[in-house]
Amino acid sequence: MKVLILYATVEGQTGKIARFVQEQIEALGHEATLANADDPAELPIDGADAVVLAAPVHQRRHPRNFEALVSARKDDLAARKVLMLTVSLNAAFAEGREEAADYLLEMKMRTGLEPTAELLVAGAVRTGEYDYFAKQVVEHVVMRGRDYDRSVDEHEFTDWDALATALKAFLKG
Secondary structure, eight states: OEEEEEEOOSSSHHHHHHHHHHHHHHHTTOEEEEEETTOGGGOOOTTOSEEEEEEEOBTTBOOHHHHHHHHHTHHHHHTSEEEEEEEESGGGSGGGHHHHHHHHHHHHHHHOOOOSEEEEEEOEEEGGGSOHHHHHHIIIIISTTOOOOTTSSEEEOOOHHHHHHHHHHHHHO
């Protein structure tokens, strides 16, 4: 099976997730092509049997260029199996999963996307890379009331095993 992995990334975690997905697909004996939504000119969707879409959520939405590309290619996507991976910090916490699901629902409404399968994927926090104001927003808004070690600059919440399991199920189905 030929699988296209179309992704957008803001801080790098979704890019890391997309590369992991590529490795998993290839390890299962399939052909995988990685494509960044920032460069839609090279989008080999025509030869793909399936598509994995991966994009982060920041300020309640996926990147606009990603949504525009998905909307523009929704007919091509509708002709294939599609797994949508929505990456957000809310997906990492039980009390945030409903809101994370809302982000995906809103994106589907804006783009007309109807994926075959979807998965909420927990993202990461890399406060060591943020400026003062971004650190304050993360600490006092995004991560407010959530249990994590503030003394560590990087927190990766992605459940790699759950992602691998979901990917295997998608490819078999």
